[in-house]
Amino acid sequence: MSLMLKFLATLLLLSSTTFAATDAQIVKFLKDGIGKNPNIISLDIKILDKQKVKEPSGWDAYIVMLSGKAKVNGKEQAISQSSVYFASGNTITPELINIKTGQRLNNTISPNFSSAYYKKENLISGSSASKHKVAIFSDPLCPFCKRYVPDAIAYMKKYPETFAVYYYHFPLPTLHPAAVALTKAAIVAEQQGRKNITLGMYTISIDPREHDENKIVAAFNKTLNTNVKVSDLHSKKTMQHYNSDQNIARMLMVNGTPTVFFDGKKDPNKQAYKAVKVK
Structure with a gap:
């Protein structure tokens, strides 16, 4: 506590x-x-x-x-x-x-999602001109996230004019300590220009209780064919993105995963995107 x-x-x-x-x-x-x-x-x-x-x-x-x-x-x-x-x-x-x-x-109850939180580095699909904005806070080792996030993102990526998907790394270190290094590795890979890293994270097999960054990064690189170094996890650029996601989560009172906001409002059932008519 x-x-x-x-x-x-x-x-x-x-x-x-x-x-x-x-x-x-x-x-x-x-x-x-x-x-x-x-x-x-x-x-x-x-x-x-x-x-x-x-x-x-x-x-x-x-x-x-x-x-x-x-x-x-x-x-x-x-x-x-x-x-x-x-x-x-x-x-x-x-x-x-x-x-x-x-x-x-x-x-x-949650604060409304400020437009300032829709950052370019968090946009993984669609564009700022998309009809609807969906913000997802997730831990890639959370069982609930694994069941929800990949399918939801894969669906919305089919309709980029309809959905702008913003993804925020929110590992739960007490439950899944390995998720911290895993999400930082994903940030590094994204900054290196790799695409579809977000969904790739959910395919990595690693003990959620693992603390050894070397083992976590090795599993990440092997699964996603990346070249992330342990030292990269602690770079200023990586930590700026990571801390930004944590600060946004704190301001929005996010304390569990997955947490979803649809067009600026918290979506407790996480199903608002399914009600949207798409072409």
Whole structure:
């Protein structure tokens, strides 16, 4: 659990209270609650977005960014965390769950996809002039991604005038440590001018728990006939692309894979592209 999530967990005791739910008071409530932690050195809270919840009616979803500094094991550390809170009348809560379906409404709320995030280096199919923009955050060693991403991309690549597909590397290092080196190798190969590397990643056979970069790069080169060196994984150019993808994911509150945005909106079911009529 991240440092900020531990701090946020303390708010569960304060999750429902009575006060006028204005934007300013929501910020003050959160700041007062988290600020009581003695390890907090400084704290800034900003509302990034406010969205109406379709169901249940009468609720607003607040997307907030919490940032600052805290003491961790005696050392000062920067903290940064986006989170969602729901407010209705005199009540604020960090979670809403549909008791009929079991769906956490938190999973349906996300900041809108900024046009600045549609970067040339992330475009793998179509063009900026395509009718629809689809953004995919994925880990090539994630079982769910393996079942969804290759087929979805292969389908949309058939219709470049209809779909612009933007791919963002989002490995899950805790679950699949090998995916970090694998995605960096893909970035290197892309920068070397290799095509279709994204789909190629999903064909590589490697233990997701592997940590040895030499073994991972060797498997990558053997499968895709590339010439990536381990040192390339840590080059400034590679890390700029890799860190850019992670920062965009953080700003959009992406925490699982695959995560899909369709025309700037989060697509929880990841099937919006199938509803588009193509020629």
